[in-house]
Amino acid sequence: MRAIFVMIKCEMGEAYRVAREAADSIAQLSELYSTSGQYDLLGKFYLEPEQDIGLFVTEAIQKLPGVKDTYTLITFNAFAAASGEAPGNR
Template sequence: MSYTRLFIQVKCEPGFADEVGAQIVDQIDEVLEVYSTTGNYDLLVKAKLADVQKMAPIVQGKLHKIGHIRETNTFLSFSVFGRDIGEFVS
């Protein structure tokens, strides 16, 4: 089965990024990884979709119900170039 990758940038209320990231991983089965990031957003969420129609239930039905999230920005991936580099931060 082929999957589409879904990336979601998450802006949290100040001081809540770690808590929100942990809740996202614990509560949303489709989430593969959550990264803490610099810039305008606090977190980058990577999820997999078997069906693009499942995007709204994941983002609106699950993610937006987690507390301390101020804003999200969602992207779908068309293609993957290169290989997964694995764990790059110790």
């Protein structure tokens, strides 16, 4: 599994409804936070290695009613606080 983070900008007044819909309908969603600033929500999603990131974002997230824009961050390594190593390198 690989993690991606997607920042989601919603139509005015729609952030909580979008968050509920995402939580109820997207199986790959791990965590979803409301945020301040340019974007309204920050989601962490786990995808299979062969899953197309662009297709996932456009089909699963951007098509949610009330979503205005997205910004996707692709991750490379996750580091543990205690050792500073990537979990797969232990």
